[in-house]
Amino acid sequence: STRRPREHRVKGFTHCQREHLGTRLLSEQLPVDLVRSVTCQVCHHLLSEPVQAPCRHVFCHGCIVRYCRALGPYCPACSQPCSALDLTAPANVFLALLNSLPLRCPTRTCGEQVRLDGFRAHCEAHQLEDEGGRGTPPAACDDLTPNKGG
Amino acid sequence: STRRPREHRVKGFTHCQREHLGTRLLSEQLPVDLVRSVTCQVCHHLLSEPVQAPCRHVFCHGCIVRYCRALGPYCPACSQPCSALDLTAPANVFLALLNSLPLRCPTRTCGEQVRLDGFRAHCEAHQLEDEGGRGTPPAACDDLTPNKGG
Numbered sequence: 001s002t003r004r005p006r007e008h009r010v011k012g013f014t015h016c017q018r019e020h021l022g023t024r025l026l027s028e029q030l031p032v033d034l035v036r037s038v039t040c041q042v043c044h045h046l047l048s049e050p051v052q053a054p055c056r057h058v059f060c061h062g063c064i065v066r067y068c069r070a071l072g073p074y075c076p077a078c079s080q081p082c083s084a085l086d087l088t089a090p091a092n093v094f095l096a097l098l099n100s101l102p103l104r105c106p107t108r109t110c111g112e113q114v115r116l117d118g119f120r121a122h123c124e125a126h127q128l129e130d131e132g133g134r135g136t137p138p139a140a141c142d143d144l145t146p147n148k149g150g
Numbered sequence: 151s152t153r154r155p156r157e158h159r160v161k162g163f164t165h166c167q168r169e170h171l172g173t174r175l176l177s178e179q180l181p182v183d184l185v186r187s188v189t190c191q192v193c194h195h196l197l198s199e200p201v202q203a204p205c206r207h208v209f210c211h212g213c214i215v216r217y218c219r220a221l222g223p224y225c226p227a228c229s230q231p232c233s234a235l236d237l238t239a240p241a242n243v244f245l246a247l248l249n250s251l252p253l254r255c256p257t258r259t260c261g262e263q264v265r266l267d268g269f270r271a272h273c274e275a276h277q278l279e280d281e282g283g284r285g286t287p288p289a290a291c292d293d294l295t296p297n298k299g300g
């Protein structure tokens with residue numbers, strides 16, 4: 001339908017909902033403005049391969065490229081000019097913060113806190129443990145119900 | 151004058167302009183939303199002894215206490231209820247980020263990048279070097295001109 005709210009249209013448009021991680025995985029009650037600063041303002045997931053526009057807004061690389069291709073070379077957050085050539089790597093201190101964010105493993109029997117940069121490997125290890133297929137699938141951003149199977 | 155813009159009135163009201171550090175000290179071109187997340191929304195300085203309200207907005211402890219005493223127990227950012235009893239320490243991952251922010255030393259002959267949690271000690275060391283009084287004063291948030299004296 002073309003009547004879905006904008007957020008859902010953008011999610012469809014960026015095709016990232018199976019790959020990116022949702023902010024609900026954050027295991028601590030972090031300040032809302034900090035959560036916003038590590039959230040892509042195009043897809044509303046945790047930033048994945050973040051790049052910085054000249055206006056210093058930050059997006060997933062895939063999201064900003066697809067957004068600008070579809071809607072023109074302007075920042076989705078502030079509408080200042082922003083072409084693919086203008087994108088740069090964010091400061092290391094920011095990337096270090098992002099990578100160190102604590103996420104909660106959604107596997108029912110686990111619940112561990114895992115750093116963002118170790119999260120995928122952690123989830124893949126659960127899959128290997130549970131080869132039979134009765135385990136929890138790896139966490140996609142919109143699929144955090146921990147006990148579907150069983 | 152009572153006609154100064156609101157920001158200046160609040161700065162006067164919180165009496166922190168000689169103590170807190172300005173965001174212009176940040177030595178890197180950090181994402182704007184990250185800078186916002188480490189800025190007190192009462193005084194607009196870098197957060198000093200931050201505390202978190204139930205709505206997960208964060209302020210300098212002194213600022214939110216003075217603000218609520220003057221204007222009532224409501225969050226300055228979102229107007230949800232917020233009394234002194236509701237304030238908690240922000241998550242450690244947030245405090246670690248704040249303390250690790252790289253600031254630029256404003257002493258003319260230095261210009262080093264210094265972590266926020268080592269910044270005051272660094273500036274005090276410059277003062278000791280320059281006992282004669284010809285050195286640059288320690289950085290106050292609104293006083294970053296590095297070469298006033300001579």
Ligand SMILES: [Zn+2]
Pocket residue numbers: 014016017020040043044045060
């Ligand atoms: Zn996404």
Ligand SMILES: [Zn+2]
Pocket residue numbers: 014016040041042043044045047048059060063
């Ligand atoms: Zn994105």
Ligand SMILES: [Zn+2]
Pocket residue numbers: 053055056057075076077078079080
């Ligand atoms: Zn922008």
Ligand SMILES: [Zn+2]
Pocket residue numbers: 105106107110111112122126
């Ligand atoms: Zn786990």
Ligand SMILES: [Zn+2]
Pocket residue numbers: 164166167170190193194195210
């Ligand atoms: Zn202040």
Ligand SMILES: [Zn+2]
Pocket residue numbers: 164166190191192193194195197198209210213
């Ligand atoms: Zn403040």
Ligand SMILES: [Zn+2]
Pocket residue numbers: 203205206207225226227228229230
């Ligand atoms: Zn609030």
Ligand SMILES: [Zn+2]
Pocket residue numbers: 255256257260261262272276
């Ligand atoms: Zn210095």
